[in-house]
Amino acid sequence: MSTRRSILGAALAAAALLSGHAAADTAYPQGPSTMIVPFPAGGPTDVLARIVSQQLAETWKHPVIVDYKPGASTMLGTAAVAKAAPDGYTIGVVNPAYVINPSLQKKLPYKNEDLAAVTQLIRVPLAIAANPQAPFDTLEQMIEYAKRHPDAVTFASPGTGGTSHLAGALLARQAGVELTHIPYKGSAPAHTDVIGGRVMVMIDPIFSLMPHIQSGRLKMLATTGTQREPAYPNYATVAEKYPGFAVQAFIGLVVPAGTPAPIIDKIQRDAAAALALPAVKQRVEGLGMAIVASRPAEFEAQIKAETAQWAQVIREAKIELQD
Incomplete structure (x- = not known):
């Protein structure tokens, strides 16, 4: 008898809990x-x-x-x-x-x-893009260039401590190279200086860089997602060279x-x-x-x-x- 009462009590408690959750759900918002x-x-x-x-x-x-x-x-x-x-x-x-x-x-x-x-x-996946005159055309070539020329590879970001800056720092750490960070106050001035050749590389959301890449003012080196982006399947990811790298x-x-x-x-x-x-x-x-x-x-x-x-x-x- 006590067992049946316990089971019944537990069932009623569970029903009350579920009905309470349902009430909180359906009553919101008012x-x-x-x-x-x-x-x-x-x-x-x-x-x-x-x-x-x-x-x-x-x-x-x-x-x-x-x-x-x-x-x-x-x-x-x-x-x-x-x-x-x-x-x-x-x-x-x-x-x-x-x-x-x-x-x-x-x-x-x-x-x-x-x-x-x-x-x-x-x-939002990021992209790593370079000035068309930069002495490398792929991510792997950029890393090799950085190894041969320490501190020579500069990369721009929209600001210190943002995702783009930290993506560059993470890449440098995983690749074992020095990449010189040049921070800007926003993406627009950074794009201008990379396109103008004053900075070699830019890391920024792919949607921000794609117009410049499609127009030939920048060249794509890699994207930073876990896999190639369906919209841009021809662009390699950093993870293909450095497994586990993912910044989005x-x-x-x-x-x-x-x-x-x-x-x-x-x-x-x-x-x-x-x-x-x-x-x-x-x-x-x-x-x-x-x-x-x-x-x-x-x-x-x-x-x-x-x-x-x-x-x-x-x-x-x-x-x-x-x-």
Whole structure:
């Protein structure tokens, strides 16, 4: 008798738990939500955020307001998310700065543990391209040239401590060569100097470099993904020469830690459904982004792995911490 009561009690408890999760899921949202973008309006991150927020608003029948909080290498906006109520009504947009800043910044106004992963929306492979007059035409030739001419190979990036800079530092470490980093304030001036021959090489998102490659103003050396990009199958990856090398930018969503799991799951599911819409998929891929729409646990694992990887690169490359 007691055994039957125990089984019945356990079943009722499980049913209550499941119904509670379902209620939390179906009841959310009941009003407007805010999506915080830690960048100014107009860039690729903003474009994707507006696409996703518009689709979520249509699905939820409530507004999703995009709130721009640029500054301090994305820390200003991300800190605002970390300090918000954990109720699902504040969603943060993050990019690789989220996994780099813990090791690069002297003072971080939050801990990544203050936030919960929702989904990696997209990935963006990087490309390594060179001035057409550079004395090498492939990645392998560039490395051999760097070995014969220490410190002669210069590479530009949009700024110190960004994904492009760290990709170059990681490549130098794995190849056992010295690559001289030339930081710029953004991609445009860096492109200008590489095209003009003042710097040999540029590392940047492939969608940013492809117009220059297609016009012949730059030549492609390699891409940095785990495999060749379907849109550019003729371009080799760094991993083909150095197995295990993988650097890709990403854009994802986070919420304050403590947000109920059913709400996190709902945001992820609805964002994934939005990205799967044919018109949205075509638009996003037209921006040079590859859709991922990972589950929360998958994104959390990625965050931890990349945070550890960049901490090691920053330490071993002796990259100066930023104020």
